[in-house]
């Protein structure tokens with residue numbers, strides 16, 4: 234498979250094929266907790282379509298980015314919270 | 315702020331929106347399609363433009379590309395400040411989009427009902443999981459339990475297993491007698507029947523249970539086990555993911571914000587797909603959950619009618635009636651049983667954004683009250699998830715929508731408020 238896009242998830246480099254969304258890159262990096270809830274519980278994607286906001290992460294310093302609706306780009310810096 | 319002017323503006327690039335665009339373009343008018351996502355095709359054909367594998371998707375996407383219709387992707391409509399104007403958000407900044415005729419093709423979302431453990435990572439909507447898998451989410455070798463309701467469960471199980479997932483079981487809450495009637499309806503819809511058989515063949519060996527639903531999910535950092543029931547006995551299955559959704563609910567927020575009337579929770583339209591608001595049309599799932607074929611026909615009718623090509627629209631009425639019949643049977647076959655409305659216990663979270671439990675919400679008389687006093691529905695999803703659940707679990711209606719219609723950034727909200735009073739209270743404000 235063409236894994237030509239390289240980005241970092243929580244500082245670790247991950248390679249993904251074009252057309253991959255950030256949520257998928259986070260999962261490929263082995264991370265299951267995308268964010269921490271108000272009562273400190275782990276959360277991950279629910280709707281996969283940009284509505285629930287459970288998949289939000291920090292992308293290139295931009296907090297609250299929906300990882301399910303954002304395509305991976307070379308050099309992206311992704312942090313879960 | 316960047317401003318656009320079009321004669322016809324279509325919101326949503328799913329099957330309904332694409333068909334509407336193709337039909338409208340035949341009139342020679344200036345047409346634009348807006349979509350929140352970076353891709354064409356809506357929920358069902360997402361990811362298909364990169365690697366088209368469904369011939370129907372390829373056909374429509376290619377047809378759309380030859381029309382010369384402007385595509386404004388990654389453009390989320392967040393508000394309707396006044397007639398003829400939409401405010402949208404784009405990664406490069408806010409947009410103002412002027413329209414003379416507006417076609418709403420905003421689709422549907424999955425219905426999530428709360429049960430103990432539904433907030434664990436790894437518990438996802440079946441459609442949501444399918445969508446993520448189409449865009450690279452790793453499922454190969456994972457054990458997936460599929461549960462909830464609707465024909466989507468089968469389509470998703472099929473799709474996931476093609477990507478290497480090990481489907482443990484498929485569990486449909488509707489009882490056999492109810493779904494069996496739907497099987498008969500399929501005979502009147504040959505293309506669907508064929509699809510159904512094909513899927514069944516591939517799923518052979520995987521239990522498809524009727525009258526079975528989930529009661530709890532467990533795990534420490536992610537879901538590991540699911541307890542299922544048939545109403546008489548409970549049992550537990552191990553898994554790495556639980557794909558669970560109870561059907562689809564229409565995205566009617568934009569229609570509501572425009573003042574369109576609803577009927578039984580769906581946008582009310584006449585035979586031309588015209589809403590109760592002048593020059594505003596609606597097609598696809600917001601008018602009823604009928605699947606992609608129904609959405610395509612309605613989209614064509616809306617696109618023709620909105621551009622004065624009425625005889626072309628009328629030619630499709632017969633075909634549309636056929637799919638409307640299918641839509642009605644679908645709703646009956648997969649109607650929700652009482653038990654799935656009562657899966658949550660007192661300490662189960664209802665509002666995932668603010669972590670508000672069902673017990674805390676239940677004290678209030680209605681949605682408005684609960685929102686003001688418990689913060690339920692006030693988080694970044696704007697009540698899209700818990701509002702739909704509260705309707706089914708508590709019988710509460712959401713009376714109105716406040717902007718933003720989709721989660722918005724602070725800049726778009728500033729524009730909304732005319733820059734004067736600061737951003738509308740948004741939990742997403744980056745300030």
Ligand SMILES: Cc1cc2nc3c(=O)[nH]c(=O)nc-3n(C[C@H](O)[C@H](O)[C@H](O)COP(=O)(O)OP(=O)(O)OC[C@H]3O[C@@H](n4cnc5c(N)ncnc54)[C@H](O)[C@@H]3O)c2cc1C
Pocket residue numbers: 280281282325326327328329330331348349350351355356357358359389390391392419420421422423424439440441442444445466469470473562565568597598599600604605606607609719720
């Ligand atoms: C998560 C999910 C997955 C699904 N997967 C399948 C499947 O695999 N197979 C299948 O047969 N059916 C699937 N379905 C059912 C499918 O949605 C319908 O059959 C069909 O796609 C309906 O077409 P539509 O054009 O009405 O809506 P959609 O395809 O949902 O298109 C609506 C579009 O409108 C856009 N939109 C909505 N609001 C706004 C806004 N405010 N601003 C900008 N854009 C907006 C959305 O981004 C979306 O692209 C799925 C449904 C969901 C919810």
Ligand code: FES
Pocket residue numbers: 277278279280281282283284285286287288289299300301302
């Ligand atoms: S998973 Fe729901 S917004 Fe991304």
